[in-house]
Amino acid sequence: MPEQMIARKKVISTVEQVFNRFGFYPIETPAFEYTDTLTAKCGDEVSKQVFKLEGTKFGLRFDLTVPLSRVVASNTALTKPFKRYCIARVWRYEEPQKGRFREFWQADVDVVGSSSMRADAECLSTAASALKELGFNGFEVRVNNRKILDAVVTQAGVPKEKEFDVFRSLDKLEKREEEGVKQELKDRGIPDDIITKLMDFIKITGSNEEKLELLEGMVGSTEAGRAGIDELKQLIDFFSKYEISGDCEIVIDFSLVRGLDYYTGPIFEIKIPGGNIGSVAGGGRFDKLIELYDAPATPATGISLGLERVIAVMQDREMVETAKTVSKVYVAPVKPEFYDYALKVVDFFRKSGVAAETDLMERSLRKQLDYANSMGIPFVAVVGAKEQKEEGVMLRDFESGEERLVSLEEALAKLSS
């Protein structure tokens, strides 16, 4: 409803400004893609959540990363790095068996064309800065790396073809009991001793340095392990140079997996403090996704802010001003014969950039004032014979109760202040 929408617009506009300041530019893609494109690398579970359009080969996007990758793949001449942002809706069946649908807004930034950890740090920093600009403070930035997970899972003895299955099960640890996850792994044919090894790994505690040291011992000598550890170190290092890192605690979290199959390197999430609200931003590197759409290998990384969750928390915490309207002034003709003059007055205000409205209902003055009051419009400009003659308005400030006959210019000055 209006209050919520006006709040949402403000949030989107703030996020957009931050994205712009970080040098990301807007690229939107169609809501549709070929179903094959959508499901090429998302994994079975998300695959089931894709809406298909009857009688066509199209489906609705379930995220903004896949469409971006498809667009980049079909426009190989794009200057790199290609820094784009996109604030748009995506769609998923939340519970396919019930036929329920879910539509939500994501705000993504992506850097395409760079394999440097600088790009990942930039995305994290942009998202955290956007959250700060919205009024949040103190973030937990959780990072992990798919190459490390890959090395650990391989070393534990998981067969290559079951790797993504294991990732998807582990990803559920935040939402589900450990026992349930263990059972799911078992059902997927993973032997008990391997499950124990994996659980021990993701529960490793300690400082980031301690975790990195442990990792060195575990997988530092494998190719994937080595690369993952180096990326993790570089990412933390680059990120720590941004001023916003002062508002963040960066934590290596081996239990962070993220559900989608297309991640290849760093993965990350941002949590805001207070309450059990999960992460409000998440993303990672997807170096192999673009080439899947018949393009040369193109490294890429990005992060996505979940706007629904962000806005819900902001509303709970009364961090957004709620307004029922954007109008600053209501111009009220005392009788229909002054409607012409009322239109002159709103024209004048609008031309000067002040949001103004007048009586579109042909109502009595009393009803007009009731309306303006109930909408919370801060000023009313009453116009009748005297005001018309003197080319002014009787300006009433609802908050102070003050009322005075002023010229249009005086009224404008008051409304613009």
Add this chain to the structure above:
Amino acid sequence: MPEQMIARKKVISTVEQVFNRFGFYPIETPAFEYTDTLTAKCGDEVSKQVFKLEGTKFGLRFDLTVPLSRVVASNTALTKPFKRYCIARVWRYEEPQKGRFREFWQADVDVVGSSSMRADAECLSTAASALKELGFNGFEVRVNNRKILDAVVTQAGVPKEKEFDVFRSLDKLEKREEEGVKQELKDRGIPDDIITKLMDFIKITGSNEEKLELLEGMVGSTEAGRAGIDELKQLIDFFSKYEISGDCEIVIDFSLVRGLDYYTGPIFEIKIPGGNIGSVAGGGRFDKLIELYDAPATPATGISLGLERVIAVMQDREMVETAKTVSKVYVAPVKPEFYDYALKVVDFFRKSGVAAETDLMERSLRKQLDYANSMGIPFVAVVGAKEQKEEGVMLRDFESGEERLVSLEEALAKLSS
């Protein structure tokens, strides 16, 4: 691509500002509705253009008016008038038999709850003002009224149940030869003499006054005719009080029908001069649509700007600045060891509201400068040992070629000017 998207964003933001100034507030609705809701009153042809979602009762919206009506119907407590705007995508199969899809942006304003022609005039005026703000000048505002069409069609002898069929055929006159339309009417079972009467009517020429006088004689004594004539007169009268009407020629056009079944009163379109580009905005009153969704009778009217068409014309006429990026300055570290300082500098610029970027690719200085140049970023701030020591940047203005070592504050002043 980036240039187009940046241009589109600017257009949307300008339109949004005008909508706000006119006191319309943002309401967005889901992309989905029950298919039954969507097709309840759109007519057979549009019905066929609705995308259905496999395995559900949902379809994608084909306009923004139907979803608005459904939302209003389920929120009867909304304060009236309810002035909303919505800038969003809609979807239609353009040629269902070929399985092609079409996705386009509409920018709508609607006034719900008022049966006064003031509301229709306000919508027209808002749309014309938005077009003017975008840089267009001199509009043709074509108006007609469904009640008049109804009266004329009835008087000509068209049976009630074929009325909408006739409207839909007549609506094609702009795109198709007259003979084709006549044939279609014939195929729909309309006798020749009635077809001749209808064609004579829609071809009536003359001034608005002459047309109104003729109408009086034809249908002024029927209920629908009387109401339609009065509405037409009032609409023209109210609209002429807005300053923007000075930029418009308002023309009564009996051939204006509009394709959708839900219109009940005034219908209107706005054309921009030059070239054969059809109308860029269109709408009308839909007093019976909201009650269709089990709500009390609620009058409503609105207009929709076709953003694709508007933007296409603006690009053709070079009315939009094309930029490949939003960044104002590129901060170039001469070597990797100055990347930390480069991040400090971009942090400073960004915090001050200046869109800034730095090297996410770990490239040589030369390649960085090539990139900044090819993207059209207006300034480059080179940073090396000397700049870091003096806490400044070597600021190069690409346009003037001027280059100078300046403090961060000086650089900021230059970038913000």
